[in-house]
Amino acid sequence: MHPTTPFPGLRRRGFLAAASGATALAVTGCAGSSPAADGKGDAGTPRRGGRLRAAFAGGGASETLDPHLANLFADVARAKALYDKLADYDDDLSARPRLAEKWQADRTLRRWQVTLRRATFHDGTPVTARDVLASYRRIADPAKAFRAKASLEPIDLKASRATGERTVEFVLKRPTAEFPNVLAAFGAYIVPEGASDFDRAPVGSGPFRLVSFAPGRGAVFRRNDDYWDGAPYLDELELVVANEESARVNALLGGQLEYAHELNPATARAHEGKGRIEIVRLRGSAMQAFAMKTDRPPFDDRRVREAFFLIADRKELVDGALSGAGQIGNDLFGKGYEYYADGLPQREQDLDRARSLLKQAGADKLRVTLDTSDVAAGFTEAAGIFRDQAARAGVTVTVRTGSKDSYWSDILDSGTLCCYRSGAMPIESHLSQRLLTDSTTNATKWRHKDFDTLYQQAQSTRDKDARAAVYGRMQRRLHAEGGFLVWGFADWIIATARNVGGVERTAPANTLDWARFDKVWLT
Structure with a gap:
């Protein structure tokens, strides 16, 4: 199947990053050359008809329509056209029901009853509880490398069961107050039980049906008039591959x-x-940081970590490394997300205090290596800027540039200081995947049993306000002595023709309304 595409053969990849640190981009905000008051494009009243052509960086001949293998932004755009999840993330990264009509936990927070809405797959068969369990068991297959596998780890799939055609009882391994985040996890799409032929005849419950697909070139989709959330405005959607930005x-x-x-x-x-195209800026999308390994010198000394927090001139980093396209950070992940501790004072550069702390720690002539790579935009620029900032505090930083092909695995366990970024995920997921003693992507080696206990306390707390208070305590601790020096949040930028309406301007990548073409129209 070969859809029409004017951009064959281009090569630069646009990876979605995630728990490993190569993260997908995200966070809230709005802008553009003429934004509408409702946060959508302003191309008039919604109307039906037409084919919208959208270009993404792709992955070449290995591309697939298997939604459980999605790894690139292009993969996710195709998966969202064809499939649904039980839940998805709202703009603030809270879970929003999708195929799940509602969910309810028992008093222990270890059993959750999920009721499905009435929805059908493209072949007319209903989406059932059996399809949900089969999809999750496929993702959790230990012989496979599906990305959502880790996110589904809290579920005891052997004990979970269908209690009706549209009801599932999920049994969990431990109390999990934020279980809806699991339902919204990246890649946790629902497919029909027994589905296998994804690239030639994919059957989903999404807003579009497949017309054609050519790996590395593009795909064409047609409106699903029976979509449970309302038929798309567009007649057709074409997603083409153009790896070079200039193309x-x-x-x-x-x-x-x-x-x-x-x-x-x-x-x-x-x-x-300039009036020719519309620029859409998703403000503060990718967390930009330096990760300090807290289990080894010199960053096993809290005073050294605090000194590095105070060395950073965050505005200079945003202006220089991100060309001003972002906002400053405050050494915490998830600015603008649900549970974010926005009441903490903004940390400012204080070189005198930094020098004093380093002297107290016996590190007043400190030398340290900063690992970076061109694996992500702004990394090498940020490393150079921070090197110069550190020199003004008497710290000698040597910048070491690593291979972009192995950077994320290289810096997970080796080195002491590195450039780091992350995209959208709930703050709870960031805590559990990166900051617990047994977290598999713990780049700062932050291992504290009392911190783990606070996380378990939050997950065992039914009352949302009380749970937020616990997350607040955890973030105050990280702000004071953690290993992530979060200096900024980068904008994520897209562009549209002026006749495109309905493009969300506040939806981070990895959230429901990002690349959601069923709500877009042409005038």
């Missing part, structure tokens, strides 16, 4: 596209407000 932008300017994913700040500035 995406030139095709948009030339009328060959209506939507271009992933622009750099310089390109956005060159076209913003």
Whole structure:
């Protein structure tokens, strides 16, 4: 199957990053050259009809429509066209029901009853509890490398069961107050029981049906008039592969596209407000940080970590490494997300205090290596800027540039200080995947049993306000002495033709309303 595409053969990948640190992008915000008051594009009243052509960086001939193998932004856009999850993330990264109509926990928070809404797959068969359990068991197959496997770990799938055609009882291994986040997990799509032929004849319950698919080139989809959430406005959607940013932008300017994913700040500035295309900035999308390993010198000394917090000039880093396309951070993940501790004072550069702390720690002539790579935009620039900032505090930073192909695995356990970024996930997921003693992607080696206990306390707390208070305690501790020096949050930038309406301007990547083409229209 070969959809029409004017951009064959381009190569640069646009990886979604996630728990490993190579993360997908995200967070809240709004902007653009003429944003509408409701946060959507302003191309008039919604109307039906037409084909929208959208370009993403792709993965070449190995691309697949298997939603459980999605790893790139392009993969997720295709999966969202064809499939649904039980829940998905709202703009603040709270879980929002999708195929699940509702959920209810018992008093122990270890059994959750999930009721499905009435929805059908593209072949007309209903989405049932058996399909849900079969999908989750497929994802959890130990012989497979499906990305959502770790997210489903809290579920005891052997004990979980269908209690009716549209009801599932999930039995959990431990109390999990934030279980809806599991239902919304990246890649946790529902497919029909026994599904296998994903690339030639995929059957989902999503807003579009497949017309054609050519790995590395693109895919064409047609409106699903029977979609449970309302038929899309578009007649057809074409997702094409254009790995080079210049190809995406030139095709948009030339009328060959209506939507271009992933622009750099310089390109956005060159076209913003010029009247030819619309620039959409998803403010503060990717957390930008330096990760200090807290289990080894010099960062096993809390005073050294605090000194590094005070060395950073966050505005200079945002302006220099992100070309100003972002907002400053405060050494915490998830700015704007549910449970974020936004009441803490903004940390400012204080070189005198940093020098004093280093002297107290016997590290006033400290030398340290900062690992970086061109694996992510702004990494090498940030490393150079921070090196110069540290020099003003008497610290000698040597920048070491590693291979972008192995960077994330290299820096997980080795080194002492590295460039790091992360995209959208709930704050609870960030805590559990990166900051508990047994977390598999614990890049800062933050291991404290009392911190683990606080996390378990939060997960065992039914009352949301009380649970938020526990998350607040955990974040105050991280702000004071953690290993993530979070200096900024980068904008995520897309561009559209001026006749495109309905594009959400506040939805981080990895959330429900990002790349949600069933709610987009052409005028």
